[in-house]
Amino acid sequence: MALAVGMRVLTRALHRPWARGLRVAPGRTGPAAGGGDGVRCFGSPRVLVEPDPAAGVAVVKMRNPPVNSFSLEFLTELLISLEKLENDKTFRGIILTSDHPGIFSAGLDLTEMCGRKPEHYMEYWKAVQEMWLRFYLSNLVVIAAINGVSPAGGCLLSLTCDYRVLANNPKYTIGLNETRLGIVAPFWFKDMMVNTVGYRTAERALQLGLLFPPAEALRVGVVDQVVPEDQVQSTARSVMAQWLAIPVCRPGVQNQGLGRAVLSPEALGEAPSCLIQPLAAPDDPWPLDASRQSAFPPRGLPACLCLQAPLFLSLVRTLVGFGVHPKSKRISS
Numbered sequence: 499m500a501l502a503v504g505m506r507v508l509t510r511a512l513h514r515p516w517a518r519g520l521r522v523a524p525g526r527t528g529p530a531a532g533g534g535d536g537v538r539c540f541g542s543p544r545v546l547v548e549p550d551p552a553a554g555v556a557v558v559k560m561r562n563p564p565v566n567s568f569s570l571e572f573l574t575e576l577l578i579s580l581e582k583l584e585n586d587k588t589f590r591g592i593i594l595t596s597d598h599p600g601i602f603s604a605g606l607d608l609t610e611m612c613g614r615k616p617e618h619y620m621e622y623w624k625a626v627q628e629m630w631l632r633f634y635l636s637n638l639v640v641i642a643a644i645n646g647v648s649p650a651g652g653c654l655l656s657l658t659c660d661y662r663v664l665a666n667n668p669k670y671t672i673g674l675n676e677t678r679l680g681i682v683a684p685f686w687f688k689d690m691m692v693n694t695v696g697y698r699t700a701e702r703a704l705q706l707g708l709l710f711p712p713a714e715a716l717r718v719g720v721v722d723q724v725v726p727e728d729q730v731q732s733t734a735r736s737v738m739a740q741w742l743a744i745p746v747c748r749p750g751v752q753n754q755g756l757g758r759a760v761l762s763p764e765a766l767g768e769a770p771s772c773l774i775q776p777l778a779a780p781d782d783p784w785p786l787d788a789s790r791q792s793a794f795p796p797r798g799l800p801a802c803l804c805l806q807a808p809l810f811l812s813l814v815r816t817l818v819g820f821g822v823h824p825k826s827k828r829i830s831s
C-alpha cells in the first residue's frame with residue numbers, strides 16, 4: 499500500500515506542479531481555543547499545543563491533514579512549538595500525538611522530494627534533520643502517544659521520544675518502510691532503529707521495509723507499550739508522571755550514556771553535511787529529480803522512484819554493509 503501511495507504522490511507531484519503547495523489546512527493561529535481549567539491552547543495552523551502547566555506537561559498535536567506528512571511548513575511549525583515549550587520553564591515534558599486519530603504521521607512529505615530546485619531539497623533536508631536532532635536532544639521528556647499509522651519518518655519521529663505508547667489497532671503499523679518505496683533510509687534513521695530494537699531486528703526490518711502491527715511492534719521493541727485506543731493518552735500521562743518523578747530525567751539519561759548514544763559530539767557536527775552534500779551538491783541533484791531518473795533504473799522499481807548511482811551505492815552500503823558505517827561502530831561499542 500505504501501508503495502502504491504508513494505508512486506501516486508510522486509507521479510502526481512511531478513505532473514501537477516500546482517499540487518505541490520497542497521494540504522495546508524486552515525487552522526487557528528496564535529492563542530487558540532481555551533483548554534481545560536482556563537488554560538489556553540496555543541500553536542499554529544499545523545500544530546496544536548494543549549498545555550497543562552500544573553503537571554508541567556504539554557500535549558503537542560500534529561494536525562497537518564490529510565496524513566500529517568512532514569511538509570516544510572509543518573516541520574517549521576513543529577520546531578517552533580518545541581522551542582517555545584523548551585524555553586518555558588513551566589514545562590518538563592511533552593506528549594506528542596496526532597490530532598487525527600488513525601494517522602500519527604505518514605513521514606516525509608513525498609511532494610517535497612521531487613520536481614523541486616536543489617536549494618529546496620537543501621532547505622527541506624535541513625529541516626528534517628533539525629526535527630530529528632531537536633526532538634532527540636530536547637531537554638524535555640518526550641512521550642509519543644501513537645494513535646495511528648506511523649511509517650518511515652513518522653516512525654523516526656517516534657524513535658526520538660523517550661517512550662512510545664501505541665494504540666492497539668491492527669491498522670496502526672509502525673516501521674521504517676523506505677526500501678518498499680525504492681529509497682533508502684538514511685544511516686541515522688537506521689541508527690535510531692538499531693538503538694531501539696537491536697542490530698539483527700533492525701537489519702531485517704530495514705531490509706524488508708517492515709511495518710509492524712501493534713503486537714509485533716511491542717514484541718520487537720519498536721514501541722514500549724500497546725494499550726486500547728481510548729487509553730493511549732491516559733497511559734502516556736501516567737508514563738510521563740513516572741519520568742517527571744525523576745529530578746533530572748533526560749539529562750540524567752544522557753549522562754549515563756544511555757538512549758542518546760547516536761549523538762556523540764562528532765556525530766552532531768557531521769549530521770547536516772553528510773546527507774546534504776552527497777544528495778544536493780550542484781553536480782549531484784536530488785535523486786528523485788525527474789530530469790535524472792534515467793541514469794539508474796533498477797529493475798522492478800517505478801521510474802519515479804529510481805535511485806541515482808551515488809544513492810544506490812549508499813543503499814548497497816546500508817543493506818549489504820549494515821553496521822560497517824562508522825556510526826554503527828560507535829553505537830555498538
Ligand SMILES: CCCCCCC/C=C/C(=O)SCCNC(=O)CCNC(=O)[C@H](O)C(C)(C)COP(=O)(O)OP(=O)(O)OC[C@H]1O[C@@H](n2cnc3c(N)ncnc32)[C@H](O)[C@@H]1OP(=O)(O)O
Pocket residue numbers: 499500501503504506507564565567601603604605606607608609611647649650651652675676679681682683684785786809
Ligand atoms: C531519495 C532519497 C530520499 C531520502 C529520504 C529517505 C527517508 C524517507 C522517509 C519517509 O518518510 S518517506 C515517506 C514514507 N511514507 C509512506 O510510505 C506513507 C505513505 N502513505 C500511506 O501509506 C497512506 O497514505 C497512509 C499514511 C497509510 C494513509 O492512508 P489513507 O488511506 O488514510 O490515505 P491515502 O488516501 O493513502 O492518502 C491521503 C492523501 O495523502 C497523500 N499522502 C499520503 N502519504 C503522503 C506522504 N508521505 N507525502 C505526501 N502526501 C502523502 C496521498 O497521496 C493522498 O493524497 P490525495 O490523493 O488525496 O491528494
